[in-house]
Amino acid sequence: xxxxxxxxxxxxxxxxxxxxxxxxxxxxxxxxxxxxxxxxxxxxxxxxxxxxxxxxxxxxxxxxxxxxxxxxxxxxxxxxxxxxxxxxxxxxxxxxxxxxxxxxxxxxxxxxxxxxxxxxxxxxxxxxxxxxxxxxxxxxxxxxxxxxxxxxxxxxxxxxxxxxxxxxxxxxxxxxxxxxxxxxxxxxxxxxxxxxxxxxxxxxxxxxxxxxxxxxxxxxxxxxxxxxxxxxxxxxxxxxxxxxxxxxxxxxxxxxxxxxxxxxxxxxxxxxxxxxxxxxxxxxxxxxxxxxxxxxxxxxxxxxxxxxxxxxxxxxxxxxxxxxxxxxxxxxxxxxxxxxxxxxxxxxxxxxxxxxxxxxxxxxxxxxxxxxxxxx
Amino acid sequence: xxxxxxxxxxxxxxxxxxxxxxxxxxxxxxxxxxxxxxxxxxxxxxxxxxxxxxxxxxxxxxxxxxxxxxxxxxxxxxxxxxxxxxxxxxxxxxxxxxxxxxxxxxxxxxxxxxxxxxxxxxxxxxxxxxxxxxxxxxxxxxxxxxxxxxxxxxxxxxxxxxxxxxxxxxxxxxxxxxxxxxxxxxxxxxxxxxxxxxxxxxxxxxxxxxxxxxxxxxxxxxxxxxxxxxxxxxxxxxxxxxxxxxxxxxxxxxxxxxxxxxxxxxxxxxxxxxxxxxxxxxxxxxxxxxxxxxxxxxxxxxxxxxxxxxxxxxxxxxxxxxxxxxxxxxxxxxxxxxxxxxxxxxxxxxxxxxxxxxxxxxxxxxxxxxxxxxxxxxxxx
Numbered sequence: 001x002x003x004x005x006x007x008x009x010x011x012x013x014x015x016x017x018x019x020x021x022x023x024x025x026x027x028x029x030x031x032x033x034x035x036x037x038x039x040x041x042x043x044x045x046x047x048x049x050x051x052x053x054x055x056x057x058x059x060x061x062x063x064x065x066x067x068x069x070x071x072x073x074x075x076x077x078x079x080x081x082x083x084x085x086x087x088x089x090x091x092x093x094x095x096x097x098x099x100x101x102x103x104x105x106x107x108x109x110x111x112x113x114x115x116x117x118x119x120x121x122x123x124x125x126x127x128x129x130x131x132x133x134x135x136x137x138x139x140x141x142x143x144x145x146x147x148x149x150x151x152x153x154x155x156x157x158x159x160x161x162x163x164x165x166x167x168x169x170x171x172x173x174x175x176x177x178x179x180x181x182x183x184x185x186x187x188x189x190x191x192x193x194x195x196x197x198x199x200x201x202x203x204x205x206x207x208x209x210x211x212x213x214x215x216x217x218x219x220x221x222x223x224x225x226x227x228x229x230x231x232x233x234x235x236x237x238x239x240x241x242x243x244x245x246x247x248x249x250x251x252x253x254x255x256x257x258x259x260x261x262x263x264x265x266x267x268x269x270x271x272x273x274x275x276x277x278x279x280x281x282x283x284x285x286x287x288x289x290x291x292x293x294x295x296x297x298x299x300x301x302x303x304x305x306x307x308x309x310x311x312x313x314x315x316x317x318x319x320x321x322x323x324x325x326x327x328x329x330x331x332x333x334x335x336x337x338x339x340x341x342x343x344x345x346x347x348x349x350x351x352x353x354x355x356x357x358x359x360x361x362x363x364x365x366x367x368x369x370x371x372x373x374x375x376x
Numbered sequence: 377x378x379x380x381x382x383x384x385x386x387x388x389x390x391x392x393x394x395x396x397x398x399x400x401x402x403x404x405x406x407x408x409x410x411x412x413x414x415x416x417x418x419x420x421x422x423x424x425x426x427x428x429x430x431x432x433x434x435x436x437x438x439x440x441x442x443x444x445x446x447x448x449x450x451x452x453x454x455x456x457x458x459x460x461x462x463x464x465x466x467x468x469x470x471x472x473x474x475x476x477x478x479x480x481x482x483x484x485x486x487x488x489x490x491x492x493x494x495x496x497x498x499x500x501x502x503x504x505x506x507x508x509x510x511x512x513x514x515x516x517x518x519x520x521x522x523x524x525x526x527x528x529x530x531x532x533x534x535x536x537x538x539x540x541x542x543x544x545x546x547x548x549x550x551x552x553x554x555x556x557x558x559x560x561x562x563x564x565x566x567x568x569x570x571x572x573x574x575x576x577x578x579x580x581x582x583x584x585x586x587x588x589x590x591x592x593x594x595x596x597x598x599x600x601x602x603x604x605x606x607x608x609x610x611x612x613x614x615x616x617x618x619x620x621x622x623x624x625x626x627x628x629x630x631x632x633x634x635x636x637x638x639x640x641x642x643x644x645x646x647x648x649x650x651x652x653x654x655x656x657x658x659x660x661x662x663x664x665x666x667x668x669x670x671x672x673x674x675x676x677x678x679x680x681x682x683x684x685x686x687x688x689x690x691x692x693x694x695x696x697x698x699x700x701x702x703x704x705x706x707x708x709x710x711x712x713x714x715x716x717x718x719x720x721x722x723x724x725x726x727x728x729x730x731x732x733x734x735x736x737x738x739x740x741x742x743x744x745x746x747x748x749x750x751x752x753x754x755x756x757x
Contacts, residue, residue, distance in 0.1 A: 015519060128598050138423070203590050206677070255742045
């Protein structure tokens with residue numbers, strides 16, 4: 001008779017590893033508990049909420065003008081997208097028509113902001129893949145030019161709060177158009193630099209191709225949006241599919257990937273940056289030199305009629321939406337933010353299981369989350 | 377002998393060894409301090425930065441500021457760490473790295489101890505450090521450190537083989553396993569000319585052996601957050617760093633000696649010891665700059681890719697180099713054949729690396745869509 005001996009000391013067990021919230025590559029205070037078998041990931045348990053501060057609830061206690069600042073603080077890499085979305089929601093509720101010049105300036109700034117956000121992605125993603133800071137400094141050198149421009153326009157480097165319900169806070173600087181052209185020159189150089197540094201790099205390709213691949217069906221089922229969804233082959237871009245502001249007057253193309261892997265997400269973002277440059281150039285050409293930046297009959301105190309509205313924009317990370325319920329008065333009754341970071345992050349588990357530990361970092365980097373936007 | 381102070385009899389073995397040890401440790405500490413300064417300056421220039429500028433002219437005192445900071449830091453040991461393993465691990469890495477200098481001929485006269493198999497000694501001694509990494513990884517009682525230690529052990533052992541095979545090709549060509557003799561062999565033409573394939577393999581494997589990017593997998597900042605060093609602080613951590621730079625010097629020196637001809641001027645010119653030292657340092661610097669350069673431009677490899685690269689690419693090609701050398705030697709072909717076959721092998725290696733990375737069909741480029749089709753595409757799914 002053979003006795004099955006079981007020595008608990010010799011049992012092979014999978015090792016749980018706690019990654020974050022202080023791990024260098026979790027992009028803020030994201031935490032995931034990885035269960036690994038050697039280097040291969042068996043299970044992932046993401047933990048979010050370290051940055052939760054009730055932004056939505058806070059915005060309900062403030063009047064419509066004050067809420068703009070909170071849109072900034074939520075999506076702190078694509079502030080103009082968030083402001084635009086919030087303002088659009090209130091404008092729709094109040095039925096305000098935004099003057100043309102303000103529309104153009106909004107689009108110009110939003111697209112420049114998309115560039116600065118994607119630069120941030122490029123830099124951080126390079127570090128995730130293991131480049132010792134070169135991509136980061138390349139990207140941040142360019143980001144600095146953009147931020148200087150934003151500072152000149154809005155007076156702040158991070159929390160711009162420049163858009164207002166109905167238009168803009170104040171007129172842009174006199175040399176705004178020249179400054180934009182000047183910055184775009186640097187930006188194009190920066191895109192070229194990053195392209196040369198990373199795109200055709202053999203190790204970079206080996207690290208990114210066929211990693212964390214998501215099919216179009218999966219991507220739609222998980223509610224992904226933005227570059228994540230487009231990399232999987234679904235040409236969904238709100239700027240084209242549901243043109244808001246003046247996007248239908250501009251010629252641009254939507255880059256769509258074929259494989260849905262990390263490399264495609266990178267390529268889609270790189271191509272989007274080139275498109276954004278062209279969008280800004282066109283918008284600068286069409287920008288009316290004179291004109292009001294707020295409607296003539298703007299009420300001094302913003303009061304919305306009762307009703308509900310959902311506005312969404314294509315932020316650098318995907319569909320950024322604001323759902324607003326009003327029961328009249330100067331404060332929203334309920335406000336909900338649909339953040340692409342949160343929805344895209346939900347796919348992390350499905351993408352990571354079965355990959356290597358080193359891939360988890362790259363996959364998380366490719367989602368391009370803003371933790372504050374996830375936790376709100 | 378290393379030093380020639382006239383008043384004491386340094387020919388006594390014990391005394392001279394002590395002196396040499398002291399001199400080397402001092403020399404390497406200063407050299408390493410300036411390697412960090414140099415690295416920071418060079419990499420900063422590659423990254424639109426200035427590097428250290430505030431401490432002294434050009435930030436030249438930065439290494440000393442760093443050293444002072446590290447020395448006064450608290451020496452922490454995690455409560456659950458294995459005390460003996462944790463503290464001994466540092467020395468298990470530190471000592472072998474400095475041992476290698478026993479067999480390093482800086483110039484024709486500056487050599488601590490002539491060893492008939494000094495080439496093998498150098499490779500073998502520098503390969504000992506994986507024990508220290510494993511001890512540090514295990515003794516720290518940290519999962520990241522353990523992962524880092526395991527990665528280090530796997531990597532160092534795997535890359536030791538192609539490295540050794542590449543230098544064995546040189547032993548076949550020169551007929552000696554003594555670094556000194558190999559340098560003398562290169563008085564006219566450095567061996568890189570005869571053995572380009574071996575040189576490429578050595579270069580790659582040596583980057584992996586010193587654990588610098590793109591092979592810095594055991595310490596990968598973005599993955600294992602420092603790996604084996606994660607629990608070390610203060611003086612112990614700085615000893616780890618010192619050792620990793622000393623290892624870099626050892627491999628750079630080894631490469632300069634066996635492939636670039638060390639202190640020999642290419643065309644057989646006989647120069648004094650000052651020039652010899654200068655030549656050694658210059659040739660070594662080429663390697664060091666190469667290490668820094670790849671650090672600033674390459675992403676990190678994944679552990680499985682790293683291992684398959686060693687076992688499926690480097691080792692077969694190192695064996696091919698040995699085979700080709702064997703053919704030339706056995707059939708007594710002219711020296712040119714060494715060059716031809718090795719270049720052929722190197723081209724084959726390049727083609728293979730290219731083909732392996734771009735295996736399968738070429739990736740389709742992105743589609744550029746100018747009209748809104750998203751809603752239709754989504755409803756089709």
